Amino acid sequence: MGIDEIVVGLDIGSGKVCTVVGELSEDDQIEIIGIGTVPSLGIKKGVIVDLEQAIQSVKESIESAKRMAGIRINSAFVSITGSHITSANSKGVIAISDKSPEITENDIGKVIEAAKAGIVSSEKELIHTLSREFIVDGQSGISDPLGMSGARLECKVHIITGSITAVQNLVKCVEASGLDIEEIIFGTLASSNSILSNAEKELGILLVDIGAGTTEIAIFVEGGLAYSAVLPVGGVQITNDLAVGLRTSIEEAEKIKISYGTAVENSASPEKLVEISSVNGKEKHNVSQKFLVEIIEPRVSEIFNFVGMEVKKSGCYNMIPGGIVITGGSSLLPGISEVAEQVLNLPSRLGRPHYEGELADMINDPSYSEAIGLLSFATEKYSIGRSFQSTKRKTGVKNIFTKIISWLKDFF
Numbered sequence: 001m002g003i004d005e006i007v008v009g010l011d012i013g014s015g016k017v018c019t020v021v022g023e024l025s026e027d028d029q030i031e032i033i034g035i036g037t038v039p040s041l042g043i044k045k046g047v048i049v050d051l052e053q054a055i056q057s058v059k060e061s062i063e064s065a066k067r068m069a070g071i072r073i074n075s076a077f078v079s080i081t082g083s084h085i086t087s088a089n090s091k092g093v094i095a096i097s098d099k100s101p102e103i104t105e106n107d108i109g110k111v112i113e114a115a116k117a118g119i120v121s122s123e124k125e126l127i128h129t130l131s132r133e134f135i136v137d138g139q140s141g142i143s144d145p146l147g148m149s150g151a152r153l154e155c156k157v158h159i160i161t162g163s164i165t166a167v168q169n170l171v172k173c174v175e176a177s178g179l180d181i182e183e184i185i186f187g188t189l190a191s192s193n194s195i196l197s198n199a200e201k202e203l204g205i206l207l208v209d210i211g212a213g214t215t216e217i218a219i220f221v222e223g224g225l226a227y228s229a230v231l232p233v234g235g236v237q238i239t240n241d242l243a244v245g246l247r248t249s250i251e252e253a254e255k256i257k258i259s260y261g262t263a264v265e266n267s268a269s270p271e272k273l274v275e276i277s278s279v280n281g282k283e284k285h286n287v288s289q290k291f292l293v294e295i296i297e298p299r300v301s302e303i304f305n306f307v308g309m310e311v312k313k314s315g316c317y318n319m320i321p322g323g324i325v326i327t328g329g330s331s332l333l334p335g336i337s338e339v340a341e342q343v344l345n346l347p348s349r350l351g352r353p354h355y356e357g358e359l360a361d362m363i364n365d366p367s368y369s370e371a372i373g374l375l376s377f378a379t380e381k382y383s384i385g386r387s388f389q390s391t392k393r394k395t396g397v398k399n400i401f402t403k404i405i406s407w408l409k410d411f412f
């Protein structure tokens with residue numbers, strides 16, 4: 001199998017660095033053959049704050065994935081997050097030449113450039129320009145206007161930018177770890193690829209990825225990304241609150257959160273006593289599980305209040321009948337979905353990847369949504385590239401595309 005058939009996703013999170021290696025088979029199915037997950041150092045709130053430490057963690061993650069896969073890897077699709085990420089919607093308009101009223105690739109490029117003008121500045125690095133819809137002579141809802149006739153072409157885009165320094169540090173970190181970057185992808189956009197169906201994106205839905213140091217938000221309306229934001233809060237704050245409230249160490253608080261933590265009273269047992277070690281580890285005291293709820297619930301509510309403010313800012317509250325999908329490692333906290341429903345008054349469900357291969361037990365965990373989503377992006381790109389190269393293939397590009405993604409999305 002040639003090197004083109006190996007696809008790699010690299011998620012550099014605040015809590016863990018994760019490298020996932022996939023192999024594209026002859027029949028365009030992906031098999032995950034390597035995973036390397038290590039605790040991340042030098043990353044805070046999604047951003048590299050200590051380059052040397054971050055490189056060390058990324059190297060370890062890559063090495064571990066390579067060992068498991070038993071192959072060399074050269075490049076990866078890498079996710080980016082952090083509150084430096086900003087997004088905006090914009091619109092471009094151009095006139096189509098009278099001489100050839102058929103819309104060409106050149107016209108599409110021009111209208112997208114027009115939409116970017118004024119939004120993209122030299123102080124920010126452009127991460128994505130996502131076309132939401134094209135409008136030809138007033139006719140809206142067009143996803144691909146190529147070859148259509150018309151005199152006026154409009155395009156609505158969603159533009160995601162990030163701090164130049166943060167992007168440059170990410171590039172430095174990955175390259176110093178021995179990999180070339182194929183593409184940098186906004187984290188929640190990646191997650192959305194592994195856990196949301198196209199039908200949900202069409203209906204309108206809010207995706208919330210609560211990790212260790214960030215809460216990433218993406219709102220999909222009519223199939224496209226309409227709003228995105230990154231908040232600098234996550235599971236770390238819940239753990240810190242527990243450490244303070246229980247007078248214990250961060251390490252102990254993290255263990256207590258994972259073993260006994262819950263965000264709602266009805267899933268806590270009033271009789272259940274949890275033993276807590278003091279900060280120095282010498283004394284022990286007991287608290288009820290209900291007491292843990294008293295510490296955890298306000299922070300979880302606060303996170304969803306922040307999410308609510310973003311939804312309000314987006315103006316999309318009435319456009320997301322699909323409700324909320326919560327993913328990321330912190331979505332494993334029992335009761336989190338109930339709190340989201342109470343605060344945002346929207347139906348809520350948990351989202352995780354639905355891979356059916358050999359490593360499914362490991363991968364179908366909400367903290368892998370982003371890494372698996374990256375793999376799905378990589379797969380789309382490679383699959384389309386291969387289908388263009390192949391002269392023997394009878395299937396059209398769209399069919400291959402649909403087939404490849406089906407392993408991730410056809411689970412509803």
Ligand SMILES: Nc1ncnc2c1ncn2[C@@H]1O[C@H](COP(=O)(O)OP(=O)(O)OP(=O)(O)O)[C@@H](O)[C@H]1O
Pocket residue numbers: 012013014015016017045046081210211212213214215234235236239254257258259261328329330331332333334366367368
């Ligand atoms: N069972 C659990 N209950 C509560 N929280 C959990 C549980 N399991 C993991 N977490 C929390 O999930 C967080 C890690 O999630 P994840 O792996 O998605 O983060 P990350 O991608 O490294 O960080 P970020 O995306 O914020 O940069 C940690 O704060 C951890 O405490």
Ligand SMILES: [Mg+2]
Pocket residue numbers: 013014187211212328370
């Ligand atoms: Mg993450």
